[in-house]
Amino acid sequence: MALNLEDYFLPASLQEASTLLQRYGDGAMVVAGGTFVHGLEVRGLLTETVALVDISRLGLRGISESGNGGVSLQALTTLAEVGAAPLISRNPAFGSIGDALQYPPRQILNVGTVGGCVAAAAPLYDLPAAFLALDGQVQASLAARQRAIPLNDFFVGLFESALQRGEIITAIELPAPAARSASAFLKLETNANDLSILNVAVRLTLDKDGKCADSRVILGGGVGETYVRATSAEAALRGQTAGEASFAAAAAAVVDDFEAVEDHRASAAYRRHIAQVYVRRTLGTALARLG
Amino acid sequence: MKTIELLINGATHEVSIEADETLLQVLRNRLDLTGTKKGCDSGGCGCCSVQVDGKVVYSCMMYAAGAAGKAITTIEGLGSGGTALDPLQQAFIEAGAVQCGYCTCGMIMNASELLATTKNPSEDQIRHAIAGNLCRCTGYTKIVDAIKLAATRTAG
Ligand SMILES: Cc1cc2nc3c(=O)[nH]c(=O)nc-3n(C[C@H](O)[C@H](O)[C@H](O)COP(=O)(O)OP(=O)(O)OC[C@H]3O[C@@H](n4cnc5c(N)ncnc54)[C@H](O)[C@@H]3O)c2cc1C
Ligand code: FES
Ligand code: FES
Numbered sequence: 253m254a255l256n257l258e259d260y261f262l263p264a265s266l267q268e269a270s271t272l273l274q275r276y277g278d279g280a281m282v283v284a285g286g287t288f289v290h291g292l293e294v295r296g297l298l299t300e301t302v303a304l305v306d307i308s309r310l311g312l313r314g315i316s317e318s319g320n321g322g323v324s325l326q327a328l329t330t331l332a333e334v335g336a337a338p339l340i341s342r343n344p345a346f347g348s349i350g351d352a353l354q355y356p357p358r359q360i361l362n363v364g365t366v367g368g369c370v371a372a373a374a375p376l377y378d379l380p381a382a383f384l385a386l387d388g389q390v391q392a393s394l395a396a397r398q399r400a401i402p403l404n405d406f407f408v409g410l411f412e413s414a415l416q417r418g419e420i421i422t423a424i425e426l427p428a429p430a431a432r433s434a435s436a437f438l439k440l441e442t443n444a445n446d447l448s449i450l451n452v453a454v455r456l457t458l459d460k461d462g463k464c465a466d467s468r469v470i471l472g473g474g475v476g477e478t479y480v481r482a483t484s485a486e487a488a489l490r491g492q493t494a495g496e497a498s499f500a501a502a503a504a505a506v507v508d509d510f511e512a513v514e515d516h517r518a519s520a521a522y523r524r525h526i527a528q529v530y531v532r533r534t535l536g537t538a539l540a541r542l543g
Numbered sequence: 544m545k546t547i548e549l550l551i552n553g554a555t556h557e558v559s560i561e562a563d564e565t566l567l568q569v570l571r572n573r574l575d576l577t578g579t580k581k582g583c584d585s586g587g588c589g590c591c592s593v594q595v596d597g598k599v600v601y602s603c604m605m606y607a608a609g610a611a612g613k614a615i616t617t618i619e620g621l622g623s624g625g626t627a628l629d630p631l632q633q634a635f636i637e638a639g640a641v642q643c644g645y646c647t648c649g650m651i652m653n654a655s656e657l658l659a660t661t662k663n664p665s666e667d668q669i670r671h672a673i674a675g676n677l678c679r680c681t682g683y684t685k686i687v688d689a690i691k692l693a694a695t696r697t698a699g
Contacts, residue, residue, distance in 0.1 A: 306609045357674050358653060359604075
């Protein structure tokens, strides 16, 4: 269906992959799990692509502790492997990751990769929202150059990221969460096969008196071309005792933080309403995880 | 065209394929392994499910060239060499979990990973596991019953 496709490459090293990507330029497309790439192909969006560069043999797979309690997820780690990793599932700070992995079918969890779901740069995807709430950063490699890109700067537009042509994500890094941190994620969808109406990821960090020392409130789904960081909601939480009153204030504030999309899935008014409900619920879940 | 080697149900197959052919296309059209079904061809129904290195995947979304060197199992590879049925196949028959049968092979390939990783899964775990497989006929109850039956027989 990708009518002009000439070849499918399986490079064995990052260097070899880089060389191929440079040689084919705009005609090359990276394939990790291929679940998103295949979707582009069946929609007829790969007609310019002449070379698929499958990076699954580069060995970039696995989850490890990076210095002082942070976690590094290599780019080719599958979503299922992330969900099964004790480093993730045992830490309430990473609760939003486990939540986000409740939605895709097993067949996608087994194949879709950490790097692929981030590189796709679609605010409709769940896991990147959780990574944003955890202040994650992308490690990317272009030929011999390696650089870090905070996820906050990574998503530039719909299907558009800060990656340069030929640049490959090698890992997603999550910094060590502060003590007394927990996170949570929720998504609203009409059915399991449809795109998200709205999703919310939050992280809550409490001080020793139970007040919100820090928080992240991230919105995805029908909120525009990229994820949105809800800074008004975060401001409403700062310094307040974590509980119903401050969560209600954050929920009320969140409507100032985004332009709700209006489409056949949901009206803008409904999305604004759901954003408030889900901010309250995810904050409640995060707090309960600290309990 | 390029030639690749696929390891399917324990046997190596050398096949010439186009660069963009999916594993599903190669299984059905080039190797005549038609137990694996084509439904939506885009990750929405699950009837194309096979296992790759023991993990259930949608074969309609996987490039065949990328599956080279991996251990692929299709419904034809379950059971013992075509003589005895796999406990899941037997349970699907006994529980009446098959109507038109179009979803069945995908359901079984999916449930087979579940039973390999989870002893005596709960009904919740079963329903969650098969969420990516649609059945237009049975209403799922008998499929869940069949997986439970196979689970109790294989748990030992
Ligand atoms: C049926 C179905 C259901 C789904 N359900 C959900 C759901 O419930 N929730 C959800 O969040 N998502 C869902 N998804 C989306 C899924 O999470 C993504 O398709 C998947 O994570 C993408 O990963 P991949 O490895 O398959 O990416 P690929 O398709 O291989 O690649 C995705 C994009 O990123 C690029 N790329 C990949 N890896 C890298 C890298 N390391 N460096 C640079 N560029 C790279 C590719 O060129 C491509 O543009 C679903 C998808 C399908 C098909
Ligand atoms: S044919 Fe593959 S999921 Fe429907
Ligand atoms: S038995 Fe007909 S689709 Fe399931």
